[in-house]
Each structure stands twice: as C-alpha cells, then as structure tokens.
Amino acid sequence: MSAQDSKFFNVFSLVLGILIIITLILFALARLVGENTQRVHVKSEPKYVAAVEGHLTTARVAIAGQDNSALTIRAVGGAEAPALALPTDGPSVYATVCGACHTNGIGGAPRSGDGGAWAPRVAQGKATLYKHSIEGFQGSAGVMPARGGRSDLSDELVKAAVDHMLEQI
Numbered sequence: 001m002s003a004q005d006s007k008f009f010n011v012f013s014l015v016l017g018i019l020i021i022i023t024l025i026l027f028a029l030a031r032l033v034g035e036n037t038q039r040v041h042v043k044s045e046p047k048y049v050a051a052v053e054g055h056l057t058t059a060r061v062a063i064a065g066q067d068n069s070a071l072t073i074r075a076v077g078g079a080e081a082p083a084l085a086l087p088t089d090g091p092s093v094y095a096t097v098c099g100a101c102h103t104n105g106i107g108g109a110p111r112s113g114d115g116g117a118w119a120p121r122v123a124q125g126k127a128t129l130y131k132h133s134i135e136g137f138q139g140s141a142g143v144m145p146a147r148g149g150r151s152d153l154s155d156e157l158v159k160a161a162v163d164h165m166l167e168q169i
C-alpha cells in the first residue's frame with residue numbers, strides 16, 4: 001500500500017466512523033422524541049383506548065357483592081352465549097359424547113350396533129359395563145376414558161348412554 005493509499009484509507013475510515021456515530025445519535029434522538037410524543041398521543045387515541053378496553057373485558061374478575069353483569073360472555077351481536085348444554089338422557093349423551101368414538105370405532109372403541117364386538121363385553125354383565133364407563137377402562141383394544149371424557153356427566157346419564165348403546169346391538 002502506498003503512503004497515499006493509506007492516508008486515503010485513514011480519512012475514509014474516520015469519515016465512516018463519524019457517519020456511524022451521527023446515525024446512532026439521530027436514532028437515539030428519534031426514539032427520544034417519539035417516546036414523548038407518540039406514546040402520549042397513542043394512549044389518548046379513542047381507537048386505541050377502545051381496543052384496550054376490549055381486551056380487558058376478557059381479563060376482568062368477578063367481585064363478590066358487586067354488579068358483575070358486565071362479565072357475562074356474549075356472542076358476537078350482543079346475544080347471550082348459550083351455556084354448553086348438558087345432555088339430559090341416554091341418546092343425547094351418546095350423540096354428544098360417546099358417539100365421537102363409538103359410532104365409527106375410533107381408537108379401538110366397539111362400534112355401536114356391531115354385535116360381534118359387543119357380545120364378549122355384554123357377557124361381562126351390565127354392572128361391569130357401567131363401572132368401566134364411569135371409571136374409565138384400559139382394555140386390549142384401547143382406552144375408554146372415564147365418563148367418555150365428560151367428567152360433568154352424572155352416573156345416571158352415563159348408565160343411560162350405556163343402555164342406549166346396548167339397545168343398538
């Protein structure tokens with residue numbers, strides 16, 4: 001490298017360094033200005049406030065002794081959301097819970113109406129079938145979850161669903 005080249009290189013590096021420093025200063029300055037103007041104004045912007053309010057409604061907590069009606073979950077359009085209906089009899093329990101596996105034999109479940117699959121199970125006696133349905137059962141075919149996975153079902157409803165399934169054979 002000639003002396004002239006290295007001089008040019010030094011000056012060039014210096015200019016480059018200064019430009020980088022200026023960039024950083026401008027960056028910091030822009031953030032500082034943005035901090036004091038943008039943040040303040042964004043927070044008072046009605047759309048922003050409405051969006052925050054909207055998010056807060058899902059995070060509100062019911063307080064005993066106060067009016068908590070604002071917490072009611074509503075479907076879009078303002079109508080009350082229907083509660084997850086608890087099935088009320090054997091066929092409806094089967095339709096909403098058990099059928100998910102037993103209609104098509106998912107995961108090794110004996111298909112309702114399949115006499116061959118049910119015969120050895122029926123032979124165990126109804127009491128065992130009720131017990132296995134309520135408490136859950138791990139057999140050679142697969143896993144029967146307790147109450148079909150709906151822990152809120154009463155014993156009576158699970159039994160009614162078993163009766164309904166046995167009627168299909």
Ligand code: HEC
Pocket residue numbers: 093094097098099100101102106107108109110121124128129130132133137138139140141142143144145147148149158161162
């Ligand atoms: C997630 C899938 C699934 C759901 C939901 C399900 N079952 Fe099952 N069920 C199974 C499987 C798998 C078996 C077979 C287990 C085995 O024999 O290995 C079974 C077996 C059974 C048996 C026979 C038990 C025995 O001793 O042979 C009965 C009765 C039964 N289910 C009733 C029900 C009822 C009633 C419901 C609804 C409340 C229900 N099942 C929901 C998967 C399911």
